[in-house]
Amino acid sequence: NKKGFIFDLDGVIVDTAKYHYLAWKKLANQLGFEFTEEQNELFKGVSRKRCLEILLEIGNREATKEEFDTWMIDKNVDYLEYIKNMDASEILPDVPKILQFLKENNVPIALGSASKNAQPILEKVGLLHYFDTIVDGNNVTKAKPDPEVFLLAAKQLNVLPENCVVFEDAVAGVEAANAANMVSIGIGDDKVLSEAQFNFVDFTEINTDFIKELLEK
Ligand code: B16
Ligand code: MG
Numbered sequence: 553n554k555k556g557f558i559f560d561l562d563g564v565i566v567d568t569a570k571y572h573y574l575a576w577k578k579l580a581n582q583l584g585f586e587f588t589e590e591q592n593e594l595f596k597g598v599s600r601k602r603c604l605e606i607l608l609e610i611g612n613r614e615a616t617k618e619e620f621d622t623w624m625i626d627k628n629v630d631y632l633e634y635i636k637n638m639d640a641s642e643i644l645p646d647v648p649k650i651l652q653f654l655k656e657n658n659v660p661i662a663l664g665s666a667s668k669n670a671q672p673i674l675e676k677v678g679l680l681h682y683f684d685t686i687v688d689g690n691n692v693t694k695a696k697p698d699p700e701v702f703l704l705a706a707k708q709l710n711v712l713p714e715n716c717v718v719f720e721d722a723v724a725g726v727e728a729a730n731a732a733n734m735v736s737i738g739i740g741d742d743k744v745l746s747e748a749q750f751n752f753v754d755f756t757e758i759n760t761d762f763i764k765e766l767l768e769k
Contacts, residue, residue: 555767556711557654558702558729561665561688563596563721564739566642566677568667571634575627576607583623585611597722599666599695600624628669635669638676646755651682653760659767660684662705664718666695684709696724699732706732717766720748735766 562568573592580587591610595603604624608615615623654661661683663670668689674680685708687701694700706713718729721740726748729736738745739752752758 553715553769554660554711556660556662556706556709556716558662558664558705558709558716558718558734560597560718560720560722560725560739561663561667561670561673564719565644565647565663565679566638566673567644568635568638568673569596571631572603574634575630576603578630579623579627580607580611583611583613585613587611597666597696597720597724599689600628600668602695632669635673635676638673640678643677643679644754646758648679650755650758650760650763651679653763655682657767660709660711662687662709664701664705665689666701696722697727697731699728702728702732702734706734720745723747 559565562572569592572595573589576592576595577587587607587610594606598606601624604620604627651661663674663683663686665688667673670688671680671686674683674686685705687705687708692701692704702716702718703713706716713733716732716734717737718734719737719739720726720729721738723744726736726738726745730747736748737750737752738748739754742751745751
């Protein structure tokens with residue numbers, strides 16, 4: 553039974569949520585309302601378009617099609633400015649340890665992210681070479697919790713969905729992994745990610761014996 557491992561990006565490999573937050577907050581403030589870190593939780597794993605829709609609901613703002621498109625671009629320009637200088641120091645603890653272990657055991661690895669900026673981020677932090685394929689916001693039409701992103705990743709790895717393991721920090725992402733019939737591993741608060749099959753606060757809690765067990769299942 554050939555296994556495949558799929559990693560979400562934001563919140564699993566790097567903590568870009570804080571940069572997304574700063575960029576959305578700047579836009580909200582420009583439009584004349586507040587946007588809190590707590591509200592930013594709703595944005596995790598959610599596509600850029602859907603995030604703006606939610607933001608406008610929060611601010612009780614209407615937008616013409618033109619304004620909507622302009623604000624999407626503005627937000628991303630700001631976000632790109634925040635991530636411009638990202639480097640390996642922003643990799644979340646022990647992520648390379650797990651990637652390295654998988655590589656040494658010839659396990660195929662995919663990225664399964666909603667972000668359209670996934671590839672440049674992996675490049676900046678120096679992890680791109682670990683990934684056999686990248687499926688992100690540029691390749692999928694249906695956002696998480698739809699399983700499309702993970703099913704496409706499995707297909708590209710040439711591994712059956714039921715033999716795939718997914719690491720996710722967002723509720724929508726855990727739902728997507730479950731809907732894809734994959735093993736879901738929640739990274740973060742186990743109360744928030746209660747639908748996940750396994751839960752860890754971060755990768756420092758995951759040892760290679762646990763990964764070995766998953767590989768032998
Ligand atoms: P972008 P993930 C998601 O990435 C983020 O969690 C979410 O907050 C963001 O809106 C989305 O990517 C789109 O990102 O604007 O860069 O295309 O967690 O699925 O890796
Ligand atoms: Mg995420």
